[in-house]
Amino acid sequence: MTAFSIRIFGDPVLRVPAKKVTEIDGGLARLVATMYVTMDVSRGAGLAAPQVGVQKQLFTYDVGDGPQALINPEIVDQSGECAYDEGCLSIPGFYFEIVRPERVTMSGLDSEGNAVVVEADDILSRVLQHELDHLNGTLMLDRLDPDERKKALKQIREQDLSKIQVPRGRRHRRL
Numbered sequence: 001m002t003a004f005s006i007r008i009f010g011d012p013v014l015r016v017p018a019k020k021v022t023e024i025d026g027g028l029a030r031l032v033a034t035m036y037v038t039m040d041v042s043r044g045a046g047l048a049a050p051q052v053g054v055q056k057q058l059f060t061y062d063v064g065d066g067p068q069a070l071i072n073p074e075i076v077d078q079s080g081e082c083a084y085d086e087g088c089l090s091i092p093g094f095y096f097e098i099v100r101p102e103r104v105t106m107s108g109l110d111s112e113g114n115a116v117v118v119e120a121d122d123i124l125s126r127v128l129q130h131e132l133d134h135l136n137g138t139l140m141l142d143r144l145d146p147d148e149r150k151k152a153l154k155q156i157r158e159q160d161l162s163k164i165q166v167p168r169g170r171r172h173r174r175l
């Protein structure tokens with residue numbers, strides 16, 4: 001199975017809110033399987049469907065316990081606050097310290113259509129929140145304060161993101 005190519009910052013698809021998944025069928029299963037492969041080859045800890053050009057409310061994640069999918073996710077509860085250096089597969093080579101709730105509980109469907117509730121802290125909480133943002137057309141840059149955001153955008157525009165080589169060999173926390 002061939003991996004999808006990942007859409008890079010500047011691609012308008014990353015800014016469009018995704019649509020709810022209405023059918024869990026073979027097509028969706030293939031999409032999830034291909035996203036797992038894509039996440040694996042790109043050493044990502046999370047991947048949202050819009051990052052591969054699919055406008056569906058679905059993301060996959062793997063923080064070391066094997067790949068999982070969450071479909072039509074919604075936040076049920078969140079608490080605390082923490083800062084973490086986030087990377088994004090769609091903004092290769094850049095990491096920004098982003099403040100988000102420390103713990104999150106999300107509901108949704110798994111890849112077989114079963115209702116699930118995921119309670120998360122630490123890196124998993126971070127991944128779930130970052131990917132949910134992607135489904136709303138929000139990027140991590142939007143979580144920076146206005147001055148930092150301006151600075152970050154300038155740095156990003158000075159780079160050719162398509163040419164950035166991200167080190168391989170260990171799992172980076174890119175989402």
Ligand code: ZN
Nearest residue numbers: 088089090175
């Ligand atoms: Zn991302």
